[in-house]
Amino acid sequence: MSILVNKDTRLVVQGITGKTGTFHTQQCIEYGTRVVAGVTPGKGGQMWEEKVPVCNTVSGAVKEHGANASVIYVPPAFAADSILEAIEAEIPLVICITEGVPVRDMAEVRRRLEFKDTKTRLIGPNCPGIITPGECKIGIMPGYIHKPGRVGVISRSGTLTYEAVWQLTQSGHGQSTCIGIGGDPINGTSQLDAIRMLNEDPDTDAIIMIGEIGGSAEEEACTYIKENVKKPVAGFIAGASAPKGRTMGHAGAIVSASGAGTAEAKFAAMEDAGVSIARNPSEIADALLRIYKG
Amino acid sequence: MNIHEYQAKHLLQEYGVPVPRGYAATNPLEVETALSNLGDDMIVVKAQIHAGGRGKGTFTDGYKGGVKVVKTLEAAKEAANHMLGNTLVTAQTGPEGRKVQTLYLTEGCDIEHEYYLAIVLDRETAQSVIIASTEGGMDIEEVADKTPEKLIRVPVSPTMGLRSHQCRQVAFALGFKGEQVKQFGRILTGVYKMFWEKNAMLVEINPLVTDKNGNLSALDAKVSFDGNAIFQHPDIEKLRDLNEEDPKEIEASKHDLAYIALDGNIACMVNGAGLAMATMDIIQSFGGSPANFLDVGGGASEEQVTAAFKIILSDPNVKGILVNIFGGIMKCDVIANGIVAAAKNVDMTVPLVVRLEGTNVEAGKKILRESGVALTPADSLAQAAEIIVEQVQSPG
Numbered sequence: 001m002s003i004l005v006n007k008d009t010r011l012v013v014q015g016i017t018g019k020t021g022t023f024h025t026q027q028c029i030e031y032g033t034r035v036v037a038g039v040t041p042g043k044g045g046q047m048w049e050e051k052v053p054v055c056n057t058v059s060g061a062v063k064e065h066g067a068n069a070s071v072i073y074v075p076p077a078f079a080a081d082s083i084l085e086a087i088e089a090e091i092p093l094v095i096c097i098t099e100g101v102p103v104r105d106m107a108e109v110r111r112r113l114e115f116k117d118t119k120t121r122l123i124g125p126n127c128p129g130i131i132t133p134g135e136c137k138i139g140i141m142p143g144y145i146h147k148p149g150r151v152g153v154i155s156r157s158g159t160l161t162y163e164a165v166w167q168l169t170q171s172g173h174g175q176s177t178c179i180g181i182g183g184d185p186i187n188g189t190s191q192l193d194a195i196r197m198l199n200e201d202p203d204t205d206a207i208i209m210i211g212e213i214g215g216s217a218e219e220e221a222c223t224y225i226k227e228n229v230k231k232p233v234a235g236f237i238a239g240a241s242a243p244k245g246r247t248m249g250h251a252g253a254i255v256s257a258s259g260a261g262t263a264e265a266k267f268a269a270m271e272d273a274g275v276s277i278a279r280n281p282s283e284i285a286d287a288l289l290r291i292y293k294g
Numbered sequence: 295m296n297i298h299e300y301q302a303k304h305l306l307q308e309y310g311v312p313v314p315r316g317y318a319a320t321n322p323l324e325v326e327t328a329l330s331n332l333g334d335d336m337i338v339v340k341a342q343i344h345a346g347g348r349g350k351g352t353f354t355d356g357y358k359g360g361v362k363v364v365k366t367l368e369a370a371k372e373a374a375n376h377m378l379g380n381t382l383v384t385a386q387t388g389p390e391g392r393k394v395q396t397l398y399l400t401e402g403c404d405i406e407h408e409y410y411l412a413i414v415l416d417r418e419t420a421q422s423v424i425i426a427s428t429e430g431g432m433d434i435e436e437v438a439d440k441t442p443e444k445l446i447r448v449p450v451s452p453t454m455g456l457r458s459h460q461c462r463q464v465a466f467a468l469g470f471k472g473e474q475v476k477q478f479g480r481i482l483t484g485v486y487k488m489f490w491e492k493n494a495m496l497v498e499i500n501p502l503v504t505d506k507n508g509n510l511s512a513l514d515a516k517v518s519f520d521g522n523a524i525f526q527h528p529d530i531e532k533l534r535d536l537n538e539e540d541p542k543e544i545e546a547s548k549h550d551l552a553y554i555a556l557d558g559n560i561a562c563m564v565n566g567a568g569l570a571m572a573t574m575d576i577i578q579s580f581g582g583s584p585a586n587f588l589d590v591g592g593g594a595s596e597e598q599v600t601a602a603f604k605i606i607l608s609d610p611n612v613k614g615i616l617v618n619i620f621g622g623i624m625k626c627d628v629i630a631n632g633i634v635a636a637a638k639n640v641d642m643t644v645p646l647v648v649r650l651e652g653t654n655v656e657a658g659k660k661i662l663r664e665s666g667v668a669l670t671p672a673d674s675l676a677q678a679a680e681i682i683v684e685q686v687q688s689p690g
Binding site for chain 2: 104107110142144145155158161163183213216236239240242243253282
């Protein structure tokens, strides 16, 4: 087993009839993901591309088609509402790909996630998605660069994750599950949450954690790693050369004017936690293979 | 998105926060009008730029101080003349400084005490936090460093909103009494309402002052908004001052490119924000210096790549370009065609190193090889960085 998604995952696509939703749903189906339904309000009852039934609501997709995971491709203005709809429908796993969701909306969503009756884990927003190679791909990552195996990968970034995954695959090491947690300042699943899940997964033997400047999610994950993780962990932080006070593409990637959230501080936390560090993005897999032979 | 002090104060005023009477002026005529409205009394002349440390700043012609408190109309006019159109350098502007295009002229205030009040969105706890201190008027980071016990922090739940007891809690902690507690409550309520309704990331009043009569007002204000939410607030979007932004960054945003100008000489063009940062980092680790951050996005079109090259080359510091693309859904051959077409479209005056990886990479490399465009292909990110750093440092 891997974490969160596998060959039994039954996916509903929120925003399936949009351009982005359509394109990536095709890619996911080609990879082998079981897409059981789509949701586009007002288009319920139609068939998407003659393949997938469309529902008006997420709860409809759950009741009629047994969906147990959702991916969201709706525009930023409506993304938070789509996440909340999926939470109310008690979907266990929701992955929000959408970039540009207002931070205030995410603050409200986070509060809803913390309710005692919440049954949902949210991944993202502003993320590439999640993949268990060979079984299930949910999101926008290119499937073929991955290979089934035993290394878990966690990252705040998209293409930088592909870079690391590609390095692993080329060196002959497959992945158990790769999770893109997203580049926004407020998200559903933190580095720490993801590390904990991979640490507890019997089919993951080693972990790669890719972070970015901004916030303290990597430091919190490192505190946990130091205390609890016996599996080999390698890490990289993007943004060592970024100036203070500027948002580097990802809304969450910013070293504050006062100097909080630097790559230096995060590398130091990794070092302290015994994480094998890649100082250079072309050596992420190498950093893991220094301490893990597979 | 940031706005000027005078814009922030006008907004605060709309939310019932008392601010000193004041007028913005962009030319000598408007300065005259503002001064005649203010009358011959204590006047404060303030340079309006999106950077802190104005009071301690120096203009490039040697004139000291971007904030002046003067006693007469004549002195105010003189200060205004010095500042308007002049370039102010502060601790936050960088050595090149910022040209002062707008002034804010306000009535003076007999200050009894300076306080600090701010609301920020705290990413770790995903809620807004009120930060207040009796030590206003100075850098709050310094207060946090030296006297953390003087920092009051009260979180506000995004679903519950600000409650009266929280206003009282902060007011009493700041030492307010009687009528002041109510006055402060109204101010904090207004500030929070504005923060929440306008999707602000930060509203900072520093200082919030009491005058000799014990009345409170906001003497300086800094507000920044969530760029992702600006589409919901056309009134805020109108406050954007393009003079405060790098023209290259404005041009990039028109083409949906995320570009940030830096001070190095190796430009980069990358798909994805994380990989773009990592590309800057690797240039630096090979002893080079990145000229920019540039994320062309997941589906970079030929038009976008062309625009990106033009923006990069408009920076006179650029001595070389590193293109790093990890083709995922977007295929390398499509990207290679875009690069070749764009390179033929612009006058490529500096060395260009291209590293492609991912989907259809061989087809992409073939297109680059056969294009006739003067570029150096690289097989890995490390190799690409090494080559471009070497080409820039020892040209020819």
